[in-house]
Amino acid sequence: MQIKRLRIAGFKSFVDPADLVIAPGLTGVVGPNGCGKSNLLEALRWTMGENSAKSLRGAGMEDVIFAGTATRPPRDFAEVSILLDGADGEEREVVRRIERGAGSAYRIDGRDVRAKDVALLFADAATGAHSPALVSQNRIGAVIAAKPTERRAMLEEAAGIAGLHVRRRDAEARLRATEANLARLDELIADQDVRAAALRRQARQAERYRTLSEQIRVAEARMIFARWREAVAAADAARADATAAEARVTAAGEAEQAAAAAQHAAVAALADARGAALAAREAASEAGHR
Numbered sequence: 535m536q537i538k539r540l541r542i543a544g545f546k547s548f549v550d551p552a553d554l555v556i557a558p559g560l561t562g563v564v565g566p567n568g569c570g571k572s573n574l575l576e577a578l579r580w581t582m583g584e585n586s587a588k589s590l591r592g593a594g595m596e597d598v599i600f601a602g603t604a605t606r607p608p609r610d611f612a613e614v615s616i617l618l619d620g621a622d623g624e625e626r627e628v629v630r631r632i633e634r635g636a637g638s639a640y641r642i643d644g645r646d647v648r649a650k651d652v653a654l655l656f657a658d659a660a661t662g663a664h665s666p667a668l669v670s671q672n673r674i675g676a677v678i679a680a681k682p683t684e685r686r687a688m689l690e691e692a693a694g695i696a697g698l699h700v701r702r703r704d705a706e707a708r709l710r711a712t713e714a715n716l717a718r719l720d721e722l723i724a725d726q727d728v729r730a731a732a733l734r735r736q737a738r739q740a741e742r743y744r745t746l747s748e749q750i751r752v753a754e755a756r757m758i759f760a761r762w763r764e765a766v767a768a769a770d771a772a773r774a775d776a777t778a779a780e781a782r783v784t785a786a787g788e789a790e791q792a793a794a795a796a797q798h799a800a801v802a803a804l805a806d807a808r809g810a811a812l813a814a815r816e817a818a819s820e821a822g823h824r
Contacts, residue, residue, distance in 0.1 A: 535661070537578075538625070539617040544609035545580070546573045549600045581614045581630045582661070583640075583653040596634055610634050628652060650704075 536556075543551040547570040554563075554574060563571050576590050580598060587595050602608030615629040630652075632638035640652050 535656075536619045537616055538619050540574065540577065541615045541617070542574075542577050543614075544600050544612040545577050545598055545614050546570070546600065546612075548573065548577075549606055549609060577614045578616065581616050581628055581652075582656050583630075583649050585649070595632065595638065599632060599634060626655075628655070654704075 538556055540554040542548040563574060565571055580590060584590060587593060587597060590598060592598060599612040600609040611631060611633040613629065613631040615627055618626045620626055627643055629641040630638055640647050640649055
């Protein structure tokens with residue numbers, strides 16, 4: 535992988551868009567102190583995924599945005615893009631953009647990606663934001679006096695296996711997460727087993743309740759049928775008693791009518807007898823006078 539172009543806009547002292555073309559061979563950048571030479575290296579590291587503001591000589595990550603001068607207003611964003619020539623001969627563009635209050639975002643070939651994807655891309659190319667090949671100011675002595683572990687990192691990067699270590703750490707992290715998920719799954723399975731046992735007990739109780747309810751409904755139906763039979767028999771007996779009573783009432787009515795007729799006849803005979811007695815009394819009285 536070879537860097538072909540570095541485009542900077544709004545990053546630290548580069549307020550206006552500027553392109554640094556890196557042609558094949560040796561490319562040198564010279565200039566007086568404070569002209570922005572170190573900012574070029576920091577722009578490279580920042581685009582490769584550097585997230586430490588102190589390593590970029592700032593208190594916060596937004597300090598990489600042009601803060602303004604007496605004659606130039608501050609910018610609201612900073613953007614750096616790196617045009618790469620891949621090992622397969624295809625060009626790739628990595629862009630990092632930061633806005634005030636909104637954080638930073640990465641894009642590879644115009645597609646939004648994570649910072650991890652950018653770091654992995656450069657790790658596969660044996661470089662990155664913390665690569666020993668990126669030697670900042672006052673870092674020459676630190677490279678010479680590097681510890682064995684730091685020298686090993688340099689050699690691994692030179693051998694092109696730094697990306698494998700990144701992938702191994704990523705795989706180990708995923709493996710640990712998977713093991714944690716499996717442990718959590720075992721806990722969930724045990725919890726579900728307990729719930730299933732409780733549900734089985736409840737199902738047995740519900741089945742027993744359903745059986746008892748069915749038996750109760752059958753017993754209630756039989757009891758209601760027996761009561762209905764008794765009520766039908768009582769109704770039949772009541773109807774027979776009512777028919778007999780109606781016959782007795784009819785006979786009593788006829789007897790009452792006969793008695794009333796006899797009473798009328800007796801009253802008429804009594805009236806005739808009283809008239810005859812009165813006539814006889816008058817005849818007797820007349821005979822006595824005579």
